[in-house]
Amino acid sequence: QVQLVESGGGLVQAGGSLRLSCAASVRRFGNYAMGWFRQAPGKERDFVATFSWNGDRTYYSESVKGRFTISRDNAKNAVYLQMNSLKPEDTAVYYCAAGSDFSYGDYFRANKYVYWGQGTQVTVSS
Numbered sequence: 001q002v003q004l005v006e007s008g009g010g011l012v013q014a015g016g017s018l019r020l021s022c023a024a025s026v027r028r029f030g031n032y033a034m035g036w037f038r039q040a041p042g043k044e045r046d047f048v049a050t051f052s053w054n055g056d057r058t059y060y061s062e063s064v065k066g067r068f069t070i071s072r073d074n075a076k077n078a079v080y081l082q083m084n085s086l087k088p089e090d091t092a093v094y095y096c097a098a099g100s101d102f103s104y105g106d107y108f109r110a111n112k113y114v115y116w117g118q119g120t121q122v123t124v125s126s
Helices: 104-108
Strands: 003-007 010-013 018-025 033-039 046-051 058-060 068-073 078-083 092-099 120-125
Touching (some): 003 092, 033 068, 046 068, 058 068
Antiparallel strands (some): 018 078
């Protein structure tokens, strides 16, 4: 079974930075699309960023574009989310997710990712 573990969350002030990490216990890590989603209390789980499995294509939600950067290191079975210029509205639990056999539109939909980590809390104070 694929196992994902997030780390790097914490409490920061607005304008600060954090880097989230996701370590994957999986064979052929490079065959999976990796994504980051976030969920605030009482809200739906929303797409943040994704990195395709078969290249260097990345996609971002409009709310984080220009501030967040997703990257992956297949040799280390890891995916990262560098978050800069953090805002209070970025406060949420952030989840790492993995999936395969995606069509283009699947990258942005939480219900298309089969494997999920337990999440890491990011809190941004004003």
